[in-house]
Amino acid sequence: QKEVEQDPGPLSVPEGAIVSLNCTYSNSAFQYFMWYRQYSRKGPELLMYTYSSGNKEDGRFTAQVDKSSKYISLFIRDSQPSDSATYLCAMSAVEDTGRRALTFGSGTRLQVQP
Amino acid sequence: DVKVTQSSRYLVKRTGEKVFLECVQDMDHENMFWYRQDPGLGLRLIYFSYDVKMKEKGDIPEGYSVSREKKERFSLILESASTNQTSMYLCASSFHRLAGGRTDTQYFGPGTRLTVL
Numbered sequence: 703q704k705e706v707e708q709d710p711g712p713l714s715v716p717e718g719a720i721v722s723l724n725c726t727y728s729n730s731a732f733q734y735f736m737w738y739r740q741y742s743r744k745g746p747e748l749l750m751y752t753y754s755s756g757n758k759e760d761g762r763f764t765a766q767v768d769k770s771s772k773y774i775s776l777f778i779r780d781s782q783p784s785d786s787a788t789y790l791c792a793m794s795a796v797e798d799t800g801r802r803a804l805t806f807g808s809g810t811r812l813q814v815q816p
Numbered sequence: 817d818v819k820v821t822q823s824s825r826y827l828v829k830r831t832g833e834k835v836f837l838e839c840v841q842d843m844d845h846e847n848m849f850w851y852r853q854d855p856g857l858g859l860r861l862i863y864f865s866y867d868v869k870m871k872e873k874g875d876i877p878e879g880y881s882v883s884r885e886k887k888e889r890f891s892l893i894l895e896s897a898s899t900n901q902t903s904m905y906l907c908a909s910s911f912h913r914l915a916g917g918r919t920d921t922q923y924f925g926p927g928t929r930l931t932v933l
Contacts, residue, residue, distance in 0.1 A: 736921075744927070745820070745908075745925050751921065803874060804861075808857060
């Protein structure tokens with residue numbers, strides 16, 4: 703079983719729709735949760751960052767973390783064709799060993815149709 | 817603006833060749849990482865380094881080695897390339913630790929798409 707599970711999609715929505723992207727995880731030590739956006743033939747770029755449980759909003763994007771369910775979500779309001787990309791969730795735990803690598807989901811490909 | 821650059825965008829090599837992938841960051845980051853990205857498998861960590869001349873194995877180090885002689889440069893080496901190493905290779909860097917104990921945001925390069933024939 704993978705540590706982080708993410709539906710690969712593709713997810714196709716019409717412009718203006720609300721998009722919900724999700725990841726589940728198994729490691730209860732994860733405390734830091736991130737969403738990265740990756741356009742075709744580019745490296746991932748950080749979109750949202752949350753610590754522990756709760757919500758965080760940034761413009762049209764809202765990140766939610768439910769640690770009790772080991773479930774995180776990214777919502778995109780008023781989706782635009784420019785939001786078409788692969789969205790990767792990533793997470794990490796604070797460890798004494800100092801390992802600072804992230805554990806990534808496999809990514810969900812989103813297509814927003816004009 | 818953080819910049820992570822990778823030496824090649826596309827590379828084609830033959831089985832058995834020694835392959836060098838170079839990564840350079842300009843933000844004085846302590847940590848550097850090499851991942852490979854494959855469809856359905858996401859990003860998998862190959863090696864990372866938290867200081868010059870220091871390295872740690874990631875989840876899939878077999879068939880790879882790394883070198884970090886200078887803080888800004890992290891090289892990935894495929895000693896004898898094989899077809900199953902055909903993949904997208906991504907380099908990333910981050911600060912050691914941010915204020916407030918936050919874990920480190922990783923900044924990625926554009927990737928090198930390697931094909932081994």
